[in-house]
Amino acid sequence: MSLKHAILVQLETEPSSGYDLLQHFKGGLGYFWNAKHQQIYQQLKKLTEQKFITFSLEQQSGKPDKKIYKITNMGIKELKRWLSGSVKPNKINDALLVKLYGGHLIEEVNVINELKSHQQTHEKIYHSLLEIEQTYLNSSLPFQKKFKFPYLTLRRGILGEQAWLDWANEALQMIKK
Amino acid sequence: MSLKHAILVQLETEPSSGYDLLQHFKGGLGYFWNAKHQQIYQQLKKLTEQKFITFSLEQQSGKPDKKIYKITNMGIKELKRWLSGSVKPNKINDALLVKLYGGHLIEEVNVINELKSHQQTHEKIYHSLLEIEQTYLNSSLPFQKKFKFPYLTLRRGILGEQAWLDWANEALQMIKK
DNA sequence: CCTCCCATGTAAGCCGTTACATGATTGC
DNA sequence: GCAATCATGTAACGGCTTACATGGGAGG
Numbered sequence: 375m376s377l378k379h380a381i382l383v384q385l386e387t388e389p390s391s392g393y394d395l396l397q398h399f400k401g402g403l404g405y406f407w408n409a410k411h412q413q414i415y416q417q418l419k420k421l422t423e424q425k426f427i428t429f430s431l432e433q434q435s436g437k438p439d440k441k442i443y444k445i446t447n448m449g450i451k452e453l454k455r456w457l458s459g460s461v462k463p464n465k466i467n468d469a470l471l472v473k474l475y476g477g478h479l480i481e482e483v484n485v486i487n488e489l490k491s492h493q494q495t496h497e498k499i500y501h502s503l504l505e506i507e508q509t510y511l512n513s514s515l516p517f518q519k520k521f522k523f524p525y526l527t528l529r530r531g532i533l534g535e536q537a538w539l540d541w542a543n544e545a546l547q548m549i550k551k
Numbered sequence: 552m553s554l555k556h557a558i559l560v561q562l563e564t565e566p567s568s569g570y571d572l573l574q575h576f577k578g579g580l581g582y583f584w585n586a587k588h589q590q591i592y593q594q595l596k597k598l599t600e601q602k603f604i605t606f607s608l609e610q611q612s613g614k615p616d617k618k619i620y621k622i623t624n625m626g627i628k629e630l631k632r633w634l635s636g637s638v639k640p641n642k643i644n645d646a647l648l649v650k651l652y653g654g655h656l657i658e659e660v661n662v663i664n665e666l667k668s669h670q671q672t673h674e675k676i677y678h679s680l681l682e683i684e685q686t687y688l689n690s691s692l693p694f695q696k697k698f699k700f701p702y703l704t705l706r707r708g709i710l711g712e713q714a715w716l717d718w719a720n721e722a723l724q725m726i727k728k
Numbered sequence: 729c730c731t732c733c734c735a736t737g738t739a740a741g742c743c744g745t746t747a748c749a750t751g752a753t754t755g756c
Numbered sequence: 757g758c759a760a761t762c763a764t765g766t767a768a769c770g771g772c773t774t775a776c777a778t779g780g781g782a783g784g
Contacts, residue, residue, distance in 0.1 A: 746768085
């Protein structure tokens with residue numbers, strides 16, 4: 375599984391709390407890995423037990439304490455080991471397409487509305503990714519070089535969302551006529 | 552979850568054995584839902600307990616007996632109920648992108664090879680989807696009308712794979728320079 | 729007052745993967 | 757002989773979701 379390694383990759387970039395990680399998963403990391411807070415905290419616990427990460431407590435005024443996790447040497451070793459292996463191509467399990475596949479069984483309006491609703495979500499994601507890209511493209515060359523690989527994953531997100539939206543338009547037209 | 556409903560959708564089209572379903576999941580259904588035989592047989596068991604499907608035994612010479620499952624009225628009712636609801640947008644968990652994100656930690660050749668290996672897989676899928684599309688486009692109009700919705704899911708597969716391949720080319724060029 | 733944000737966790741249960749198991753036929 | 761295809765299943769384990777739980781501060 376890769377949640378472990380997604381966390382390690384992020385902690386290698388910068389030490390973070392569980393909550394910080396959650397924000398990353400909601401934002402930038404989110405277009406290639408998703409996780410809820412319950413799962414993140416559990417994995418942090420396990421990774422700590424395995425000595426791949428350690429944490430220090432940070433007191434805050436008016437807010438709960440934070441556990442700041444950082445990756446250990448063992449963690450970096452484990453991460454590099456995993457990165458050097460190969461992963462299987464992603465499998466797709468898309469409930470919306472299951473629904474579409476059986477679209478003839480329900481009323482067309484129903485299908486169209488569901489498609490449109492998903493379209494809105496994807497459009498929002500698409501635009502937010504484009505914004506992140508703009509920030510990157512306006513940044514200094516050293517910064518761009520440093521975040522070359524994360525940028526590639528951003529591009530994947532952008533091209534993927536673009537394709538989704540193209541498809542949705544095509545699909546809506548085909549259903550209507 | 553949707554494996555249940557993916558099975559129901561397929562059984563609504565035609566009665567099938569667990570093995571037949573597995574072939575569908577490896578083929579056409581596979582670009583939007585994946586499942587292994589162990590999971591399929593377990594779900595068939597559960598769906599039978601819930602009376603959404605029933606089966607009859609078919610004896611075969613020289614081969615093990617087949618259980619031919621078909622959907623019940625209750626199953627159709629349940630399927631329609633599910634189809635009429637809404638599903639959440641798909642979450643993406645892509646291990647390859649996690650690896651890319653941490654690409655700076657390992658040797659570039661390593662990353663390039665992994666990308667190229669995935670590229671080959673995606674190219675094969677892409678071409679097989681295009682072939683299926685050709686068969687559809689050469690079929691009779693009544694056939695095309697009947698399988699309008701499955702065709703839309705096929706288009707999703709095609710546009711998705713196209714976008715993946717476009718991205719991979721872009722990524723490989725960017726890494727090399 | 730109510731909701732959202734910050735910040736962390738436990739527990740139950742389902743979903744999905746990996747491993748184990750059987751057995752005949754077809755093709756190289 | 758060996759691998760692949762047909763055909764079905766059980767068991768153990770890990771991943772992920774849903775529900776439950778706490779508690780202060782900020783803003784409308």
